[in-house]
Amino acid sequence: MKNVKIQHGIYKNLPSGTIYNSQAGFLIFAVGVAFKLTAAPGVINETYGSSTLWAFMIMSAVEIAITACIFAFARMRGDDLLRCSASKTYRLICAAASVWLIVKGTFYFCYCVSYLARELFGGVEPSLLYLLFLFPAIYLGIKGARTVARTTEILVPIIFVLIAFNLIFFDTNNDIGRNLPIFSMDPVDFFKNLPRFGLWIGDALPFAFLRVKNKRLPYVTGSIVLTLATVLITVMLGVAAYGDSMKMVSDLLIHIAGFNQLSMEIGRMEWTNLFAAVSVSILSLSFIYFGAIAACDRAVETRVPAVVLYPAAVAAIIAIVPSSQSVAKFAVQAIGYALTAMAIAIPLLMLTTALVVKKKMPNLYRHLDDEFVPRELPYPEPPASLADNILKPFKRQAQQEYATLDNGSLQTEENQ
């Protein structure tokens, strides 16, 4: 395929598994908004009340640390290094990552269906909603990160404008003081409960399996800052408007659009953020799905288990579990602690393993980009022996005793 150079060293067609940092930035925004602003605020408010914003801040700090680990790993080409070194540890980590992403994706899928069932399709058979989400998420996930990234590149600017538009025109009776006190419960309980919400952290893990090519501007850092600002401002306004009653809000992103002051003039505005919520949810689900497939590929050298398992898990839920809401509830119980532990441990282990292997095999790391060429030996192999039965170390001594034939072999007694 002809690779057309556009400008500043940016190519139209990137190598497989490579995305631009601008695309990574858009993906971070989509995933951040989908995971942090849809169902999470209402669920977290149920436990934390006025401390919701502060819980979000602590979770955001953890998320920044995790994302920093993941991008450090991606920037140092940790994935390539560990694959080249055939590290068994990395395979194990990838296996765990694949399982974790499938579980996370399945739980999140249930949240998406749960809020859509309430917000958009009242009275519609939930299995239809499963299909509505499943088709595009699977299609994009299988196509790979570049397809997801390109789709995100088109949709996220529109989504950002919609969210900003609704925040700018936000107008309702609110009290910012409702975000106080910081600890609505005992600090011990505050920190003890926080890991239960592990479903909503570690969303950037699939970046570990990608190469990020830089454009001029620091898109990734900018996007992380912008995403966190959007999330925290929205949550702050949500608590200011609803107070402790935010627990009834199944999707804050959609509800906040209802307070757009233009809705007095042009009717209900929830549809604007509903479009945003559905789009970012599908993009995030497909990105998580891609991550599960990529991790599986590295663990067992085939994508098939993850490709099959994720839709199978969703299908199993349709068949077995009576409602998606019960799965959503289950995700914030004891299993939430396991999800948090995995979300923190996997990127840390990946980065540590990559650093250890880099230190152990500096030459391998240095030559990661080199083409494989068989090494030229300093001493060419002698021609095939004509069965003179003399080992190489004794050859010089034997050459003094026996005459050498034209083909290089010695004329020993046996040869005679």
Next chain:
Amino acid sequence: MKKLNVSSYAMRTKWIVILLCVVFLLVFGRTVNSPALTKTAIVIGIGVDFDEKTSEFEITTQAVQMLSNTSGTGGQRYDVTTCRGKTISSALDDISQKMGLIVSLAHCEVLFLSKSALKLDHLQIIYPLNTMYALREQAIIVTGSLSPREMLATRIGTTISSPYFLQSAIVNNEGTDGLIKTTAKDLLARSMSRSEATAIPYILPKKLEDQPQNEQEEMKDNYEFDLSRVLVFNHDSSEILDEDLSEILAIFLSETTYGSLNYTAENGSSFEFRILDKGVKTSANGRTIKAEIDLKVDLLDYQFVQTDEILSGATEIIREAAKKLGEQLTDRMKKLHALSLQYGIDFLGLQAKAYQRIGRKLEEHCLDSLSFSPKVKITVKEAA
């Protein structure tokens, strides 16, 4: 990365996915229960009453029906329907059955609640209406001297429909002279706060002394709504505040305030100020709550003033009248606090404010232990 064994055509083309979506929509779009507008009852007002003896809800809806005749001219008809049920949803389902239409509250802006309904868990009243019937969180909550059923059936002289009148008066801020605006969201936010209390408009319907007339005859049984009072309540009790106190409470609690303020001096001179803007700042310092209300007003009218000059905001008499009005409103705020203590209803939200400052160590139901220091400052400006 190893690729899946899927045909390259299926992997490359987007059309297969688009086709699947189109098929999906074509097949399921017809079977999904998405009601047409002609099959939907567009409810513009809903009333919730609760019978404590039978533990049954009495739900009343007022739906608007668009009429059309052969000449092409249309009209509107307002249908009031009432049903009872053990839950709000069952009563609404019965209303659907009665009307032969699917009830949608997506366009409903007014929710009438009876005093008995206000004693119930507010979240359990609002939640089903909001999630299952698409009631807006911005819908306003009102109550009154009549039951919600009677309120919805009341014929208003100017607009016929009472919810439509309230929508114009409260939601669109038209003629809202000291009228408090409490939405469904505000009701929940305040009743679930530490204060557990809030305030909503209390409507007094009065029969019109002079009934309106059309070309043929006099139109009978028309009413007007007096919206100048406020009901303050928590889950245990409720009280009605008079006009003056309702006015300053509306300024203190509402997000935006429109309308005018009157000051009548001891010598009989009367001044009317129009509210241009307001700023309410409430802060807590331990158990002392300070409220500063900063009102920007414009001189609207004055009567019985012994002067030959044309008065304006720059005149000393007006400045003095504004200052006196500020003091009068401060006294009313103090009176509100006294009533709040007397009734045991924290409608000023003092406990919620103290909780924000002191934190979880603040004991519940501690209204008596909190002090309140209000101050109203009025600045006379010129309107554009």
